Amino acid sequence: MTDVAQLADVSPSTVSLYLRKPEAVSPAASQSIAYAIEKLNYVPNFMAGGLAAASSRAVSILVPSVRNAFFAETVSAMQAALRKERLQVILGHTEYDEREEEDLVRMALSWAPAAIVLTGLSHSAVTRRLLARTSVPVIEIWELGGPQIGAAVGFHHDQVGIAAAEHLFKQGRRNLVFLGARMHEDRRAKMRCDGFVACARAAGVEVEIVEHAAPASVEVGSTLLQETLRLHPQTDGIFCSNDHIALGALFACERLHIAVPKQLAVIGFGDLSFSAACNPPLTTIRPSGDLIGCEAARLIIENLAGNRSQDKLTIDTRFTVLHRRSS
Amino acid sequence: MTDVAQLADVSPSTVSLYLRKPEAVSPAASQSIAYAIEKLNYVPNFMAGGLAAASSRAVSILVPSVRNAFFAETVSAMQAALRKERLQVILGHTEYDEREEEDLVRMALSWAPAAIVLTGLSHSAVTRRLLARTSVPVIEIWELGGPQIGAAVGFHHDQVGIAAAEHLFKQGRRNLVFLGARMHEDRRAKMRCDGFVACARAAGVEVEIVEHAAPASVEVGSTLLQETLRLHPQTDGIFCSNDHIALGALFACERLHIAVPKQLAVIGFGDLSFSAACNPPLTTIRPSGDLIGCEAARLIIENLAGNRSQDKLTIDTRFTVLHRRSS
């Protein structure tokens, strides 16, 4: 930076200012600085900058896994939005493990990030303590309806379950089953299940739950459907914890010559890549993973601009019931 | 760190050493330092560390998009492997745009990362120049068979096309079509196509190519299949640029009552979540996205440990033809 300043015939602080707030530097100085940067192939050092400023232009995002299309979408949307403000994404995978999250938060703090984004509202006590001690803004995504550390951007998963139950009721279904996978890990799937069960119970209907120990997958969906028919042959409506399970169920129905939706109505969650295109097209509930990412990024950017007002803000991104031919 | 040193009654440099090479510090000192760290809730500052050491424990990973399951897998595998060495992942999305990649590389360099991981072998001249000037190790993933900047971990996409053609020949198919989407962007899909066409031509078979301008999706797959039947009704074997396209084709076949594989053999690429579970199970070629991530991480870790030997190393992670019932 000193070299650039020398070549541009200004002081280093003017170069620094130019890099951070170009509009505050005179056009003449700007031009010669730009030339010098180009000429010298100057690459700024973010670590020196971050050290001096006691905070970096990095945002730490911690999700269970980016293999999960939901989080991939959110991470992608967020990175695109943050990129415009020249903010970098530091990614961490918690694998649904609070201890892992704790460790990742510790490392995240070492970068003095502009913000830390966590998935969900349940975190270990240590995580909460670590975060309470810092002034780094925290944003929790993909879940609403519990105690927040900072701002939260997401939706109520129990409401998803309620919407699913109401939808199936409207279709005249009364023998309902919830198909789930590994719900002890995926708390949000559990919440959808709970909302579904509670809503049905309020209408005098007892929901059966058929669960699998393996992580959600298309194959698990097929297995669960077979299991469902074996245990509860009367079933006329199923809500699947996500669209992978639902697709597997549809495939199994096809193989077993079960008419969907005539004999069995199927509703999923996620609106994944195949959901609109399969046979029959899958009725599902679409969570706005993109919107969650965009809104979270917006909060971070506003915060950076000085808007410290939205500390424990809650943004409900809602969800949409997509009624297609599987119900 | 000074506070920790004071409390532990050692010098700051001993604390620093303890944090970086615990085995080089005496057990007695280690113990009191550990106690002091715990007691004071000391959080190291990576930026100060990076500034002083002129390099950070961050790895910059640039992929087209993490929404793409292939790259999500690799990123996930890599982050898991790097995490064990306390290396952080800085993520960037190029969206298949070399200008974007260039800009992301520039920002990546500002972190003085332990390595930069790029997707594919084609990069802008500026990107190459930027990278040539630094001593940051570069690893290119998901493609082999072109000029490398640094090490490369991946496989030959044209060989995938060849394997697909050979497979279809073995099934007695001679009227072959390649179904692709947006191949001007996805160079690697184009390479698979080229390999397929070249192999067929060598056997005296002319392959037709049916392409769509939109990005690959299940719906595009259905559209492409219909288009294929309209333009080339004799077709008895198709190779799809990926499993989303293939799944869409299977769905369309089902709707049109086209017997798969009897009338039409289908082979895809990717072995995605649904590929083994659909009707019929999809014959596909599995690229080892996980392995690519693991091997890339291994290179980075070895490099960090001083193994500078593997500069322009090439690691072929191969691929597997999974013969299932769609062919």
Added chain:
DNA sequence: GTGAAAGCGCTAACAG
């Protein structure tokens, strides 16, 4: 095995 000294490259008041 441990400590003293000298920065790493930049930012942030503040004064002009």
Added chain:
DNA sequence: CTGTTAGCGCTTTCAC
């Protein structure tokens, strides 16, 4: 709008 000044918190020789 620009320059001066004083560090930010750590690593790294090099002695001891």
